[in-house]
Amino acid sequence: MKDNAMQHQPLYLQIKDTLKKQILEGKYVPYQKMPSESELMASFGVSRITVRQALRDLHREGLIFTTQGKGTFASKPKAMQEVQHLEGFEEAMNSQGYETSAQLVSIREVNPTKEVQEKLNIQSKEGAVEVIRVRYLNREPVSVDTSFFPMEVGRHLFSRDLGRDIFPLLENELNIPLGRAEISLEARPADANIAKLLQMEPGAPIMWVQRLTHDVNDNPVDYEYLAFRGDSYKYHFHVERDRTRTSGKQGGL
Amino acid sequence: MKDNAMQHQPLYLQIKDTLKKQILEGKYVPYQKMPSESELMASFGVSRITVRQALRDLHREGLIFTTQGKGTFASKPKAMQEVQHLEGFEEAMNSQGYETSAQLVSIREVNPTKEVQEKLNIQSKEGAVEVIRVRYLNREPVSVDTSFFPMEVGRHLFSRDLGRDIFPLLENELNIPLGRAEISLEARPADANIAKLLQMEPGAPIMWVQRLTHDVNDNPVDYEYLAFRGDSYKYHFHVERDRTRTSGKQGGL
DNA sequence: GGTAATAACATGTCATAACAAGTTTGGAGA
DNA sequence: TCTCCAAACTTGTTATGACATGTTATTACC
Structure with missing residues (x-):
């Protein structure tokens, strides 16, 4: 159990971390559309429930927001x-x-x-x-x-x-x-x-x-x-x- | 659309609100075990995914915590x-x-x-x-x-x-x-x-x-x-x- | 050309199912 | 009696499938 010990993280956490890193690095700027759930399913090769679990965590942390019918977006930091x-x-x-x-x-x-x-x-x-x-x-x-x-x-x-x-x-x-x-x-x-x-x-x-x-x-x-x-x-x-x-x-x- | 307009809230929100109210009212004191997911499924008559969605929201708000194998518990307020x-x-x-x-x-x-x-x-x-x-x-x-x-x-x-x-x-x-x-x-x-x-x-x-x-x-x-x-x-x-x-x-x- | 219906696509909700992994309990065996 | 192991129960993870609901783009009709 040495070093970064990612050993065997759940899929949804891996996906979450990947997206989180991309957002924090600025790959997705505020209000920019993120890949749709279907696209994420395809690119990560997982089911929708797994994608949504990752997105839900990101939503909880305030990094993304979603609008039904439109899509998922990187959220705007800094209010007030x-x-x-x-x-x-x-x-x-x-x-x-x-x-x-x-x-x-x-x-x-x-x-x-x-x-x-x-x-x-x-x-x-x-x-x-x-x-x-x-x-x-x-x-x-x-x-x-x-x-x-x-x-x-x-x-x-x-x-x-x-x-x-x-x-x-x-x-x-x-x-x-x-x-x-x-x-x-x-x-x-x-x-x-x-x-x-x-x-x-x-x-x-x-x-x-x-x-x-x-x-x-x-x-x-x-x-x-x-x-x-x-x-x-x-x-x-x-x-x-x-x-x-x-x-x-x-x-x- | 007058008054409390609960109209047709999703099941998981109803469950969440019910449990939240009970916790805030003190029905479940800190560290007290909450009903298991199976019990909640039975008592609310919904599937596990719905119960878990409610619990996840409560977890996010810090009102409960879970330990694999043991169960779900009302969490302790006030640290430090x-x-x-x-x-x-x-x-x-x-x-x-x-x-x-x-x-x-x-x-x-x-x-x-x-x-x-x-x-x-x-x-x-x-x-x-x-x-x-x-x-x-x-x-x-x-x-x-x-x-x-x-x-x-x-x-x-x-x-x-x-x-x-x-x-x-x-x-x-x-x-x-x-x-x-x-x-x-x-x-x-x-x-x-x-x-x-x-x-x-x-x-x-x-x-x-x-x-x-x-x-x-x-x-x-x-x-x-x-x-x-x-x-x-x-x-x-x-x-x-x-x-x-x-x-x-x-x-x- | 303008409008209204429709198809395509996005997320939201919910069910059923299965297996993994941690904890507790109870019983078999020493 | 004590120890150990398996069964039973808990939450954790993931898949598949379905329908609801909101948005956008296209198409067909006037």
């Missing part, structure tokens, strides 16, 4: 330039050992409030799609996210897995490159509904965040109310960060 | 108590839109250096397992992780997927609950090998981190050298954090 670098170190240092997930509470079409209408630039007669989710960190609920989408965006969300992050979904699968976001924060007491979802007492303090996200053309695509548990509130201070880094990029990238 | 809370807010605020992955460079059995021997408490004749990986953030390499494991731990790593985080693997699949870790940092120039893997010039500054991780019984299980790209170095300052939070826990949890 503003924060792109900041988790870098912390993530790499600490990421190993916690777990996040989200649980869909409800998704439905609603008549938006005046505020939502204004933020999303919606005409008074149009509807909007409301998505309510609870986000968990290490099995504990940390936030309730109430998101509103214009119909033409929200329409596509009913059939999607909303147990994961929505932004990559917008960027990759719905092909909506995201641009700037406006955020405002305040502390307020939790109402009964939020308190219940966050397993806290009604009236306990929560961080109330409003976030309006635009696409690259500056059209609003997502207006959210995020209610964070008060005891995660302090991390707010860490948002402040050092902007004096030598360069955003450097040679070789 | 020290940092458990800190990503909470940042994660929830910003997690949506970046992507991390790791690429295995090599895994092999080596004769450990004296330093590794001492740290891992290894007798002079014994071997150790060396794992070298490159970690990516948004498709850019950010660190080279060189990890050393005692043989009795490292032995099991050859057959695992090392493209993901290793700590959850140790905790859940290998059943090694982790305890404290010692970390030391310094800046130093990159050697040729690391520079190549990180796509930077040899001699460019990197953060050189040594981390020794113990299990709960204080036995060393993992000694690592982490080489971070210099331009992620500044985030180091964010490791300093507010310890005056009201309490680690509060009512209702």
